[in-house]
Amino acid sequence: MNHLKTKKRQVPGESELWIFILGDMFVFFLFFCVWSIQHILQPALFQLGKAQMNLGFGLINTIALLTASLFVALGLQSARRAQYLLARKFYIAALAMGLLFVVVKFFEYREKILAGFSPLNNDFFMYYFIFTGIHLIHVLVGLIALLMMIVRCGRPQVSAVDMPFFEGAGVYWHMVDVLWIVLFLLIYLL
């Protein structure tokens, strides 16, 4: 009943979830360190690799995830006011944005592989495929969570008891968004 005790609430969602969220953020922090250090050690390789990146795909994916985050935030606010059908619509819109991310990622990977770039080519593409691949798995888990939220919002017995799940799944989705913002910065922009 977290939403009924807003003033007493310590963290959004279940406290235990934050152990996983913060742990995941720490693991990605290590990924960001590896990328930054390798960029220093192999500047020419990383400059060449970056030139092969499709900025358009990266931009579409960033906009898709940011928009999905907006819909998740609006969905949670609607659910808190017991407007579950409206929340369901927002979560469906977020799911659509998440699926767009997956489709664009598929075409991006396809473009790279057809051009002859694979994780075995060099360190740049190895880290590119590993880090974005692990992030893609996070997006897929987030999509499953969104599907579960859509199903729960459509059930007649949906109630305030479901709120910690909605909050937790929302926090997870936003974390996936945060991690992508940094990956987009490192891999495509810098």
Add this chain to the structure above:
Amino acid sequence: MTTDDIDKRSYWQLKAVVVWIVLLVSTVTAWLESSNHNMIADIITIILALIKVILVIYSYMEVVGAARWLQILCGLWMLIVFGVILFSYTMPDLLLHLPLMR
């Protein structure tokens, strides 16, 4: 539902949309800025990404109203991540001379 509830809801929805607009503007600006290969452009791009991360974590993840320990941990994460990025992309020569990098 009282008028106050409706006002609060409209306020929160408006806030979420304003945050989203700032996020999109920052993204497109960073995207345009990334074509300029110089240190100033890099710093601007990194700062824009930091602004986006702050907005998502504190606004959408609702960390701004959460327990102090969570606010501090998230703040530390952002500080260290962006510190490392800023340092390694603007002062790579300095990092190369660290004993760990040899």
